[in-house]
Amino acid sequence: MAEPEVYVLIDERGQRYLVSSDTRMAQVAGLGVLSLEKLRGALGRRLVVGDRSVLVLPASRRDRMEGLERRAQVIGPKDAAAILFHADIGPGSVVVEAGAGSAWLTVALASAVGAQGRVVTYEERPDFAAFAEENLRRSGLRARVELRVGDVAAGIAEKDVDAVVLDIPDPWTAVGAAWDSLRVGGSIATFLPNVEQVRQTVEALRKAPFVEIRTLEIIERELEVRETGTKPSFAPLGHTGYITTARKALDRFL
Ligand SMILES: C[S@@+](CC[C@H](N)C(=O)[O-])C[C@H]1O[C@@H](n2cnc3c(N)ncnc32)[C@H](O)[C@@H]1O
Numbered sequence: 001m002a003e004p005e006v007y008v009l010i011d012e013r014g015q016r017y018l019v020s021s022d023t024r025m026a027q028v029a030g031l032g033v034l035s036l037e038k039l040r041g042a043l044g045r046r047l048v049v050g051d052r053s054v055l056v057l058p059a060s061r062r063d064r065m066e067g068l069e070r071r072a073q074v075i076g077p078k079d080a081a082a083i084l085f086h087a088d089i090g091p092g093s094v095v096v097e098a099g100a101g102s103a104w105l106t107v108a109l110a111s112a113v114g115a116q117g118r119v120v121t122y123e124e125r126p127d128f129a130a131f132a133e134e135n136l137r138r139s140g141l142r143a144r145v146e147l148r149v150g151d152v153a154a155g156i157a158e159k160d161v162d163a164v165v166l167d168i169p170d171p172w173t174a175v176g177a178a179w180d181s182l183r184v185g186g187s188i189a190t191f192l193p194n195v196e197q198v199r200q201t202v203e204a205l206r207k208a209p210f211v212e213i214r215t216l217e218i219i220e221r222e223l224e225v226r227e228t229g230t231k232p233s234f235a236p237l238g239h240t241g242y243i244t245t246a247r248k249a250l251d252r253f254l
Helices: 036-041 061-066 077-086 104-113 126-139 171-181 195-207
Strands: 006-011 016-020 026-028 032-034 046-049 052-058 094-098 118-123 145-149 161-166 182-192 210-217 223-226 229-232 242-248
Touching (some): 016 061, 016 126, 061 077, 061 104, 094 104, 161 171, 171 182, 171 195, 195 242
Parallel strands (some): 094 118, 118 145
Antiparallel strands (some): 026 032, 210 242
């Protein structure tokens, strides 16, 4: 079955609105109802909607994340890109994730694994699972993702998976379940705001055993190019979280 078409509407302030042919109507908060025919005809151009003017483009991977609503903390493109590379996630990968939250990271994972891959996301809160499902539908990637309501630490049904990605506050509780689920050489990735959480996670990873354990913080600084001059953005270099990655092994050096 063909995947839905997804468009992004960008207003003059850079605000993004995602429109997917998979949602019941092209209902866009703040812009009203739009016909997909009209969007297709306006691709690459400015479209006047009521008293607003928006640029219509096919949605990029970034749009599919940043065009979604969010609840609680989300993982944005800066950290998602690093997780994908360091956890070796690409076309055809089978990935288990927890928790789904607002599904921002789920969208990045589903984009990366492609139509031949699979993402299984565990979320223990039914209200967040429902919110994640709506966001996935809006992103056009719902068909690539299986949503399970439950505690990932209680066990992962999927076996021989390529990667397990944990964005939960206590990933050390799920390290055993992740090890059991992964194929040999498969990757685990965790995302944590505090150093204390990283320490506890790394200790659990060493015991499992996982090897090739690395922790990174990604710092991104944008350059503003203007007629009046070019300079680094004043936007704060805010801390998001530490990414820890490791690979499943059967032995480790002592
Ligand atoms: C920080 S949010 C995840 C945000 C998500 N990565 C995103 O980009 O939108 C953490 C989520 O993990 C869920 N969670 C926490 N512990 C969990 C567990 N043991 N199993 C499954 N879900 C869990 C929480 O309910 C919450 O929705």
